[in-house]
Amino acid sequence: MIIYINDKACKAEKGDQLLDVAKRNNCHIGYICGGSGICQSCFVYVEEGMEHLSAATSVEKAFISDKLAESGGRLACQTRITGEGQIRVLSRAEHLRRVVVGLNVRDFITYAQTIGYNVTNQLPSGAGNIVDRVREGKLNPVQSLQNIASGIGPAATLAGSTVLDNFAFLQGPASMISGGAKGVFDAASDTLCRISGGQLHLPGATCRTHGGGEPELERVQITAKVVR
Structure with missing residues (x-):
């Protein structure tokens, strides 16, 4: 059974x-x-x-x-x-x-x-x-x-x-060895893509779903402001 x-x-x-x-x-x-x-x-x-x-x-x-x-x-x-x-x-x-x-x-x-x-x-x-x-x-x-x-x-x-x-972004150490810091960034973007159902990605990064030429649905622009 x-x-x-x-x-x-x-x-x-x-x-x-x-x-x-x-x-x-x-x-x-x-x-x-x-x-x-x-x-x-x-x-x-x-x-x-x-x-x-x-x-x-x-x-x-x-x-x-x-x-x-x-x-x-x-x-x-x-x-x-x-x-x-x-x-x-x-x-x-x-x-x-x-x-x-x-x-x-x-x-x-x-x-x-x-x-x-x-x-x-x-x-x-x-x-x-x-x-x-x-x-x-x-x-x-x-x-x-x-x-x-x-x-x-x-x-x-x-x-x-x-x-x-x-949680693919926890594979960071392995990704850094094989692909440098970008590998970690791409792994995090891949996780974000899966969580959001293909809606969200990190800027400048790719994911396994949309890295093969298929256009993503939406990108998120992240900005930072330094307060002194």
């Missing part, structure tokens, strides 16, 4: 964890603790298909507020596919990226308030859940630390490649 993570088609099977599906398909969902359920880095929004997923675990209930749960919030390391059907998932990082790139101030404020509320209200229950699992032998602290150590490298690599794919 096919499910969609950040709008990317991913092969999955009944019984799979969402986090494992993301790993196999090289699709970005954060993971640091290796599925121990102690870091919340694999938090996702289920946009469609909650009925085809397992019920929220005690770990999720401890870490995710009712407000976030109502918005489709789940932990990918705790959520399994229980049936076939349309499933669409959005990672927290992708959700925030879309808010920022879309320059949606209202959604950004709402997002910040919701996350702040979750941290403030769920920290005690989350910490208590970890302690209880350690006492019950359901969570091995040593193994959890080993999972974190083994997960940081791949997670950082995946996050880095995702950032560079979406």
Whole structure:
């Protein structure tokens, strides 16, 4: 079956964890603790298909507020596919990226308030859940630390490649080596072009879309005034 993570088609099977599906398909969902359920880095929004997923675990209930749960919030390391059907998932990082790139101030404020509320209200229950699992032998602290150590490298690599794919101007150092300062300027203009839907470009720069002879729709003239 096919499910969609950040709008990317991913092969999955009944019984799979969402986090494992993301790993196999090289699709970005954060993971640091290796599925121990102690870091919340694999938090996702289920946009469609909650009925085809397992019920929220005690770990999720401890870490995710009712407000976030109502918005489709789940932990990918705790959520399994229980049936076939349309499933669409959005990672927290992708959700925030879309808010920022879309320059949606209202959604950004709402997002910040919701996350702040979750941290403030769920920290005690989350910490208590970890302690209880350690006492019950359901969570091995040593193994959890080993999972974190083994997960940081791949997670950082995946996050880095995702950032560079979406924000080309961060490829500046590589561009400077291959094309000088103009390469950085062109990369920034390319990002501005994508964000604005082809409407905006930096003066004197090109982008991948309009660098091949296709005329751009509009240019922006930037001037600076020195105040003494």
